[in-house]
Amino acid sequence: MLCGRRRGFRLYSPARMLAALVFILLCLHPAHGQTCTDGFAFDRRSRQCIDVDECRTLPDACRGDMRCVNQNGGYLCLPRTLYSQPFRPDPPVLPEPGYPDTAVGFQDTVFPSPVRPGEPSYPRLRPTAHCVLGYSLAEDGTCNDIDECETNSHHCNPTQVCINTSGGYTCSCTEGFWLLGGQCQDIDECRYGYCQQLCANVPGSYSCSCNPGFILNPDSRTCQDVDECEDEPCSHGCFNTYGSFMCNCDEGFELEADGRTCIDLNECGFSEFLCQHRCVNTPGSFSCICPPGYYVYEDGRSCEDINECETGNNTCTTAQVCFNFQGGYTCLDPLQCPRPYVEVSENQCMCSAENPACRDEPFTILYRHMDLSSGRSVPADIFQMQATTRYPGAFYIFQIKSGNDGREFYMRQTSNVSATLVLSRPITGPKTVVLDLEMVTVNNVINFRGSSIIRLTIFVSEHPF
Incomplete structure (x- = not known):
């Protein structure tokens, strides 16, 4: 027959302990067996099962304010207050419990009689107990x-969970x-650190x-980066980053304050020198426009x-000469020399010395044409004049005879036989200026004075271009 073992049973109230009846069933194996029930150990010398003193062999068998009391086949945890009551110096000796005859089975255990007044209050064990505590x-x-x-x-206190054991x-x-x-x-x-990123403790x-830009993995602990570009959050280009993303714009666009939308970049507003004439903004770019x-x-x-004279895109007749200048052209009529001048070439008129009417007039008038950009920087050398015939003992004087009403020009003599027309003040067009540049020839040896004109x-x- 096998019997259970009482271990660690604690009574927390002395009154309850005194009111409880505890029964102990002593279980012994025959001496010829080497296997004992819980609470007993086989003694080789006596060849029988003897009680194990758990109060001495088990560390901290009873906890708190409890005292361990060894019993045959088990032990009890009793409140220490049971042992603090006054008792007589010579307490009665409890009789040894009777052991059953192993040959004929078990017999009832003999227990002490009730304690007398003044004796320690030990729990009394009733006879004929068939089951151990629990x-x-x-x-x-x-x-x-x-x-x-159940x-x-x-x-167990309310915060604990009760788990039943044998x-x-x-x-x-x-x-x-x-x-x-x-x-x-x-x-x-x-x-x-149970969580990779964000953690919230709950009872x-x-x-x-996870932080924005991440999603929780199936393990419910680690986080994985979200590729936001898959949802096309940007109006142009998208670049995924760890935990976020970046938007970029095509050339000619700039990112708006929301970091996602691309708006047209007004390149024309950057500088007035982006185009030589006029800048026109276009979506994502710009274009330059030139005047007619x-x-x-x-x-x-x-x-x-545009050289209209070369392209043929002009209105000049066959009798006229097309002259191109910056931004336009003009049609020059055939040369007509005023009297008493006669035409000697397609651009030169001469007044003969034999003709009395030519005595006070320049000997020749040479016609020349040139173009000039509006607002050209000054000073600037724009035209050169030079004597083609030299006479021994003669010297030359260069001057502006007419057309320089605004004093924008002056002549600077560069040698005995040449001079340069200099622009001294900017001229704003469109405008046509006609200058008579005179070269006076003086020869004191033969007492000669004459002049020639270049009508420029x-x-x-x-x-300005």
Whole structure:
């Protein structure tokens, strides 16, 4: 016959302890066997099972304010207050418990009589106990375990969980809690780095979450980067980054304040010198426009003059001569020399010395044409004049005879036989200026004085290019 073992049963109230009846059933194996029930150990010398003193062999068998009392086949945990009552110096000796005859079966254990007044209050054990503490006698005579958790006869505090064991129970804590000071305290999992990024502690558990730009992996702890570009958040280009993304714009566009939308970049507002003439903004770009008489050069910004005389895109007749200047052209009529001048070439008139009417007139008038950009920087050398015939003993004087009403020009003599026309003040076009540049020839040896004229027509353009 096997019997259960009473271990660690604690009575927390002395009154309850005194009121309880504890029964101990001593179980012994025959001496010829080497296997003993719980609470007994086989002694080779006596060749029988003897009681194990758990109070001495088990470390901390009873906890708190409880005292361990060894019993045959088990032990009791009793309040120490039971031993603090006054007692007589010579307490009665309890008789040794009787052991059953191993040959004929078990017999009832002999227990001490009730204590007398003044003696320590030890619990009294009733005879004829069939089940150890933690078990109840069934109708069929067997001992069944008492489920203290189900019958609510345990002493676990409200924060603990009762776990039934054979002959007793255990007070434990649920997952996410630990026992601290007799109470189940919540474990703060966030302190131990359970989550990769964000952690929120809750009673008995925790919750992980991720920063913006990440999603929680199926393990509910680690985070994975989100490729925001898959949802096309940018109006133009998108570049995914760790935990975020960046938008970029096509050439000619700039990113708006929201960091996602691309708006047209007004390149024309950057500088007034982007185009030589006029800048026109276009979506994502710009274009340069030139005034009539010009075309946009290969660089896309500069304006180049259209030579209407070469392209044939002019209105001149066959009798006229087409003269191109910056931004336009003009049709020159055939030369007609005023009297008393006669034409000696297509651009020169002469007044003969034999003709009395020519005595006070320049000997020749040579017609020349040139163009000039509006607002040209000054000073600037724009035309050169030089004597083609030299006479011994003669010298030459160069001057502006007419047409310089605004004093924009002056003559600078560069040698005995040449001079340069200098622009001294800017001229704004469109404008046509006609200058008579005179070269006076003086020869004191033969007492001669004569002059020649270059009639220079200057076409000043409307634009500075």
